[in-house]
Amino acid sequence: MNKQMTAQEMVAELSDGMTIGIGGWGPRRKPMALIREILRSDLKNLTVVSYGGADVGMLCAAGKVKKVVFAFVSLDFIPLEPYFRQARQSGAIEVMEIDEGMMLLGLRAAAWGLPFMPTEVGLGTDIVSKNPGIKVIDSPYDEKEWVAMPALKLDASLIHADRADTRGVCQIAGPDHYMDDWFARAADKTYVSCDELVDTAFFHDPVQARMVHWERSQTTGVVPVAGGAHPTSCSPMYGFDVPHFKAYTASAKDEAGFKGYLDKHLGASEEEYQQSVGGLDAIRAIELPTY
Amino acid sequence: MTAATDYTLAELCIVAASKAFESDGEVLATGIGVIPRLAASLAMKTTNPDLMMTDSEAWLLSEPNPLGKRADDFVPAAETWMGFSRIFDNVWSGRRHAMLGPTQIDKFGQTNTSALGGTYDAPKVMMLGARGFPGNSISHPNSFFVPSHNTRVFMDGECDFVSSVGYNPARLPKGHSLDDIDIRLVVTDLCVMDFGGPDHQVRLVSLHPGVTAEQVQENTGYPVVIPEEVAVTAAPTQEQLDIIAAMDPHNQRAYQIKDNPPGDRS
16 A cells, blocks of 8 residues: 655645644654644644644644643753743643643553543642543542543644655654654554655564554555654754754744744745755754753 | 862752662662752762663663763663653652752642743743653652742742642542652752651751751741751762762853852851
8 A cells, every 4th residue: 555645635634623643752853844734734723732842832823723732842952832832821722731641641542442541640730620621530449539541532643754665664763752653543544754765675674673663554644755854853864953943932032923934934845944944964964962 | 088178059969969869779860950960870870879860862871971962982871772651651660769840849849840820721931831740749759959949939829830749638639648749859059958847848958058047948938847956968079079070071060050159158
């Protein structure tokens, strides 16, 4: 089965009001080319589930978001994501604020077809008191109460991988695949951008196959976009773009705001975007971060 | 080991904070930020070699990594993969001790990393979000580092958003006891505290050289239990300072506390 699509075709399969999961973590390996394609579309009223970074900030700033399910939205070295902050402080978005691990449990529940996962996490905190949608339940086995973390069922997930073949075998070669396997499993449809499209034979080497974290049956579509995670990282190929994120953050204080950022960078296509940031060679040359 | 006479407040705090980990046994020590990470590193290199630490990315290390840019031929001492999903397997096992720096810490030891002021729907200042604080606080021991001890951090009343559980009877989950909650040390630029006072009140453990108990109380928005005898925070030894310098070759510790004051302010 050939699952190769264009980014435009992927976004055309999304519709207003959908719940969209986004892979990656903060400024790391986000499917930014797909986010940019959403920014070029008229998609709106999305519920976004993400270990958030600029993916969430940009979608909020563009008015695409009804609700964010989050534990954090951060660029790491810039702790506070500027446009998410604006959206929260102006009351423009609904939120479901949860713990990082609760998000993992919610994705697992969705992946496994369970209504919820019991956990201690969230007890005694405002995670429970500020979220009417999160229930605390009694256990049939002990005298304690437990948080019933609801399944985070996703209409679609967007993920950036290092490599994929056209059948949807996706490889994440960086040191951490984060929760991307669970985003793929929790979603009805999973759309993957990849830095390199490879032949199926590439995965016949067990060392390469070991870095494939879900089965191709969980992948709906694949699009090759070299450098498609920019300005986030795609370790080990390239790091995140520190000057770009600084300028992005500074734009939130400019009069032109996010529109100024978009006018400067978004363009009509990924090619135009990459030209605005120095081209693919410049992206691939960005140094990996030191933690 | 004799105490050094020339050391910074940051170095004093690193040594004081490293004590939080010395009796932990074989747990994952997570220090978020320069001083907590150096504190965990120092403990792993001296008082508790059984500690486990990550590279802050995706690997568990047998030896802590020095901070900042390392030589091209540096080889981290990885011993297993420890990506973020696996961190939660460790967190929920309880075999972890985290040291973090929340924005607010109230009299119950509850903390806030999420939002300040306004309403929850439109906070005046949106911060990080709850991150992993809810799970950390109910699953394993936690300590805090506060680089500027003041009444905005240690505020009157309850946190604007409670990200982590503390010793608050009103929020105690059914079937739980306050003794299930395990807040260890609170290390600040003024002192070391814990929640070992009557009814888990915050208590002064030691004062940094040149700081008075009155100063601590003035800068804390709720009563601090002050024992009759309060120790002075132990000065670093030269051996400890040498290890800290080796773990922090770019001297990032000099930028963690305003103006990088000396450790002894008497």
